[in-house]
Amino acid sequence: MSPDYPRPLLHRKSWHSLNGLWDFTLDPEHQWQQPPDVPWSQQIEVPFAPETSRSGIAFEGFCRAFWYRRRFDRIDLAGDKLLLHFEAVDYSATVWVNGHIAQVHEGGYSPFECEISPFLTSDELQEIVVLAEDEPADLGKPRGKQDWHLKPHSIWYPRTSGIWRTVWLERVPRRYLRSLLWSPNRERWEIAMEVHVEAEPEDQLSLEVQLSSGAEILAHDTYSVNNCEVNRRVSLSDPGIDDFRNELLWSPEHPTLIGASLTLRDALGTAIDEVESYTAIRSVGVQGDRFVLNGRPLQLQMVLDQGYWPDTGLTAPDDHALRRDVELVKAMGFNGVRKHQKVEDARYLYWADKLGLLVWGEMPSAYRYTRTSINRLIKEWLAIMERDLSHPSIIAWVPFNESWGVPDLPDSAAQRHYVQALYHVTKTIDPTRPVIGNDGWESVATDLIGIHDYDPDPARIAARYGSHDAESNLLTRERPAGRLLILGEPRVAAHPLILSEFGGIALSNDESSTWGYSRCATPEQFRERFHALIAAVRASLFLAGYCYTQFTDAYQETNGLLYADRTPKIPIREIAQANLGTPMRDGRVDSLWRERLMELQHRIAQLAEETPS
Numbered sequence: 001m002s003p004d005y006p007r008p009l010l011h012r013k014s015w016h017s018l019n020g021l022w023d024f025t026l027d028p029e030h031q032w033q034q035p036p037d038v039p040w041s042q043q044i045e046v047p048f049a050p051e052t053s054r055s056g057i058a059f060e061g062f063c064r065a066f067w068y069r070r071r072f073d074r075i076d077l078a079g080d081k082l083l084l085h086f087e088a089v090d091y092s093a094t095v096w097v098n099g100h101i102a103q104v105h106e107g108g109y110s111p112f113e114c115e116i117s118p119f120l121t122s123d124e125l126q127e128i129v130v131l132a133e134d135e136p137a138d139l140g141k142p143r144g145k146q147d148w149h150l151k152p153h154s155i156w157y158p159r160t161s162g163i164w165r166t167v168w169l170e171r172v173p174r175r176y177l178r179s180l181l182w183s184p185n186r187e188r189w190e191i192a193m194e195v196h197v198e199a200e201p202e203d204q205l206s207l208e209v210q211l212s213s214g215a216e217i218l219a220h221d222t223y224s225v226n227n228c229e230v231n232r233r234v235s236l237s238d239p240g241i242d243d244f245r246n247e248l249l250w251s252p253e254h255p256t257l258i259g260a261s262l263t264l265r266d267a268l269g270t271a272i273d274e275v276e277s278y279t280a281i282r283s284v285g286v287q288g289d290r291f292v293l294n295g296r297p298l299q300l301q302m303v304l305d306q307g308y309w310p311d312t313g314l315t316a317p318d319d320h321a322l323r324r325d326v327e328l329v330k331a332m333g334f335n336g337v338r339k340h341q342k343v344e345d346a347r348y349l350y351w352a353d354k355l356g357l358l359v360w361g362e363m364p365s366a367y368r369y370t371r372t373s374i375n376r377l378i379k380e381w382l383a384i385m386e387r388d389l390s391h392p393s394i395i396a397w398v399p400f401n402e403s404w405g406v407p408d409l410p411d412s413a414a415q416r417h418y419v420q421a422l423y424h425v426t427k428t429i430d431p432t433r434p435v436i437g438n439d440g441w442e443s444v445a446t447d448l449i450g451i452h453d454y455d456p457d458p459a460r461i462a463a464r465y466g467s468h469d470a471e472s473n474l475l476t477r478e479r480p481a482g483r484l485l486i487l488g489e490p491r492v493a494a495h496p497l498i499l500s501e502f503g504g505i506a507l508s509n510d511e512s513s514t515w516g517y518s519r520c521a522t523p524e525q526f527r528e529r530f531h532a533l534i535a536a537v538r539a540s541l542f543l544a545g546y547c548y549t550q551f552t553d554a555y556q557e558t559n560g561l562l563y564a565d566r567t568p569k570i571p572i573r574e575i576a577q578a579n580l581g582t583p584m585r586d587g588r589v590d591s592l593w594r595e596r597l598m599e600l601q602h603r604i605a606q607l608a609e610e611t612p613s
Helices: 242-248 319-331 346-355 371-388 413-429 458-465 468-476 523-538 572-580 591-610
Strands: 015-017 020-027 042-046 065-073 081-086 092-097 100-106 112-115 125-133 167-172 176-185 190-198 206-213 216-224 229-235 258-265 271-279 284-287 290-293 300-305 336-339 358-362 394-398 449-452 497-503 505-507 518-520 543-549
Touching: 042 065, 081 092, 081 100, 100 112, 100 371, 176 258, 176 271, 190 206, 190 258, 206 229, 216 229, 290 543, 300 319, 300 358, 300 497, 319 346, 319 572, 346 358, 346 371, 358 371, 371 413, 458 468, 458 523, 497 523, 505 523, 518 523, 523 543, 523 572
Parallel strands: 300 336, 300 543, 336 358, 358 394, 449 497, 497 543, 505 518
Antiparallel strands: 015 167, 020 042, 020 065, 065 125, 081 112, 081 167, 092 100, 092 125, 176 190, 190 229, 206 216, 206 258, 258 271, 284 290
16 A cells, blocks of 8 residues: 555555645635636645645634645546545635536535546646635634634634645546445454445446455455445354454454455456455444443543644644554553544544554534534534544544533533434444544433543542442532533443543643643653542543543643653653553463563654654
């Protein structure tokens, strides 16, 4: 697979990146409506948002419209088609190709594509123009942590406007594999496959599928394409005893991926399209008060990750940066991340799949409850789920966070119905993963109860989560952050409880320009508070997991375990030791713990050479 191929779950060889310098113009009041009207005054480095320094623009004001232009060499398609892909444009995009409108798209976090073959000309250079519209004060669109004030404040950060992920061209045959979804069934040792083919319904096509693990071929079958679709369950041989089963199962400790090759053939058996993909055998779910992976309880030890970088904002500097973030999280002893208020790059999910990291997928919030905001969020959430459904690393979905966009949940039946409806729609689209309907508090429909509690006192945290009596009190009387955890009749121990945000310690004394839920003045104080909080949470008798806030600093929010440039505030090995807890169990050293610690120590040593001093 190409090292930076933008869509790793459907990999085709014939593609070309359009990242690089584009002509660019800021249009603050949106005075221009058509490409011929635009005075091209600057150049911008795509795919970095104009608010970032890496883009070459570093814009800090309010702007309603952004214009982009890029020319590329004419391509002799010889009967093939040419697709133009945008991985993300915030918020709405109108795309012209050689003066013709090729696509209009709304949604700042979901990818889109358009076939541009009909608009190509015989000229040596072809022209793409993009108008990105992004009303900075619109609180009714999914915007995540993008600030609506001129300057970032509190927990909100600079805006991300326009093109902020990869733009690329892909050459495909006239009849081609358009989409692919995988869904494993561990109990039956099956992998469900849903393929959509771009073709005519009367075309006589077949699809050859080969699944393999390393050099071993697990399945090799051919299926007829009916009405441009293939929906099949591929049965694998049950490996038998657990030792063989575990070798094939995907988990953070053993992230076994199953390679897939798909070949579309015509009526004569000639290959007309070929793609590479991958999947995995694993199951996730809930049993009583525990989260389970592959039928076994697993304590979630996650870190909240907002996915920002100092010079590039929400956009990763490169593919290496995405891989390194996954490796850093694992080196710190966490087994998962809660991707917070961001839909992460598909390349990040590829590295999470490949290296073994659990991911909570979360919808960036809107902040107003209106009919328009409802329609926008639901439409984009479904598109995001479709992009990410096949990634084995994703183990849970989070449509809402902290009642953002539904501010009157306790008093508004309509808002409760909205959360319940999106919970059930999410479960309908993907019945294989837990859904946290509204993370943090005020649960009205959920498989896991997420709790946000930034109490800085480890003793109070230990008391609040340290006994089964405390669990009952938490669900019926306690109000972390002043909010009820459950709306309606509490059902004690009906769901796993996850402390899905806590910590938030800022290593800074500068209250004028930095922000945190609590503060420490020195690295020594930071180390002591962090270890004490983790120990208090790990001692809980009923929590099914935790998520520490947060992975890195983000702009003025300085409560990361790492600085924004990924420099550790305290040694990574100490963070790992806190998460792994004591190595002693019944008077002996636990061999699995020792093996994992040795692996972590090896990776920590490698990362130390790459991490800025």
